[in-house]
Amino acid sequence: AQSVTQPDIHITVSEGASLELRCNYSYGATPYLFWYVQSPGQGLQLLLKYFSGDTLVQGIKGFEAEFKRSQSSFNLRKPSVHWSDAAEYFCAVGAPGGFKTIFGAGTRLFVKA
């Protein structure tokens, strides 16, 4: 069965510092992988996605993620965090042809001045 693990419930980083949010997945083949961001009381916004090809994926707002098959990971990174990046981040996995998306538990990012 598909599953997604985000080991960090919350992370605090200083503004301007680098960020890495961890995500591990379980799936029999190469899944579709996503990172979403959710601001308080809001819907989801897609940051980036990986389907195939280059394992380093660039997204919006300066985010990137790297797919590592050997580690079953899809960690999200940003070189310099801004205060507006404070939000909840969800890693998600989808099965090719199936559309259904399974979400991780989420990581709440706090940004301190």
Next chain:
Amino acid sequence: GAVVSQHPSWVICKSGTSVKIECRSLDFQATTMFWYRQFPKQSLMLMATSNEGSKATYEQGVEKDKFLINHASLTLSTLTVTSAHPEDSSFYICSAPLAGVAEETQYFGPGTRLLVL
């Protein structure tokens, strides 16, 4: 880009009443839509898959008679919470995949916050 809307954005109702939430794909057709619920500070849990012209497929543990789903057209799916109780209070989010393209991407609605008193 593709847009999915939800109506209402928030609703307060009395215990025992029914509430209908609409999910619309505004500029594309969706034969399939998904309904999620999210409790405070928790992740999204898939409730059911809404299929146009046929019955919805519910995830394990989701009561079919409690959460009625109707996918009446290629752009509209509705979720009706019947005989709502306080424990049904949650954030409900729908999504629709943009089918027919090589890469499957879900477009999420902004969510509907339900509070049952």
